[in-house]
Amino acid sequence: MAISAPVVLCHLTREPIDEVAVREAVAAPECGAVAIFAGVVRNHSRGREVRYLEYEAYEPMALKQMQRIAEEAAQRWGARVAMVHRLGRMDVGETSVFIAVATPHREQAFEACRWCIDTLKERVPIWKKEVCPDGTYWIEGDEAVRSVE
Known part of the structure; x- marks a missing residue:
């Protein structure tokens, strides 16, 4: 059975992510699997x-990507x-990114969801700053660069 018109919903927000609404946005009667990734501030x-x-993000380009x-x-x-994806300040325990992928079967849902978060981290111009007791660090890829503020 063919999947109904694919839903593609992308959004940047400074407010807490409504995880239930994101999950419901991809729901369809022919989809037996919904894979979810929630990135949480540790x-x-x-x-x-x-x-x-x-x-922070270059918002027009981030949304396009x-x-x-x-x-x-x-x-x-x-x-x-x-x-x-959230922008702005997030405290420990808050969700910074939330991805929901629905497909007819779980294998495709898991693969697609993992690919989405991995590719988002590679391609989308969103930058993370960690605020620690000993200073602030901009994170670029796997490298931390200490901020001079």
Whole structure:
């Protein structure tokens, strides 16, 4: 059975992510699997305590790239895809990124969801600053660069 028109929802927000709404956006009667990735702010990174994170983005380009990623996943896996990323300050325990992918079967949902978050981290111009007791660090890829503020 063919999947109904693919949903591709991409959004940047400074408000807490409504995870239920994102999941419901991809729901369809023919989809028996919904894979979800929730990126949550943790209390440590690279051996340092983290007090909070701040995310910044080049918003028009970030949305354009997120849309491309979601459309590619929708086409490649026959998926319904929703991705939301927060910007601004987030405290430990808050969700910074939430991705929901619905497909008829779980294998495709898991593959597509993992591909979406990995590709988002590679392509989308969103930058993370970790605020720690000993200073602030901009994170670029796997490297931390200490901020001079």
